[in-house]
Amino acid sequence: MRIPNIPPEKILNSFRSQYSYLKKFGLKIDGLGYLMGENVISISHPLIFDMRKLPKEFKGIVIRSGIHDIELYDEFKISNNQKEYIWAYQRFELFVDKHVDEIRIKLENPELTRSEMLDAICFGNFAEHKWRCIEGETTGRIPKWEKS
Secondary structure (H helix, E strand, O other), X not given: OOOOOOOHHXXXXXXXXXXXXXXXXXXXXXXXXXXXXXXXXXXXXXXOOOHHHOOOEEOOEEEEEEEOOOOOOHHHOOOOOXXXXXXXXXXXXXXXXXXXXXXXXXXXXXXXXXXXXXXXXXXXXXHHHHHHHHHHHHHOOOOOOOOO
């Protein structure tokens, strides 16, 4: 993707200005980067974070996010990444079902439905992630889910 005719630092400053309100939920704006042949805005956030509040790209620059929690919840702990996919959609379902109240409190929305929680913490679109996981399992790109 090409960067618009705006200096990248101005785009980053604009992004910071527009989304700084999410810092209270743990958003960290790490800066500009270059990943797989494209410029990116690098961000990080806690696992319980509403990704629906962020765009997939901003003024032509893709947003790349990561989880900055040092200790992951039990549902996401794996012992062998060759045999287990940490972000399997089933892990998100187990996590949401077990942590409903905590998610609602941390996202400051006591009315969140299960579906909304899944979308919020699962990269902004749970159905899309689930489809990609199933496709990845089918093609062998990611290990098949096996509940331990």
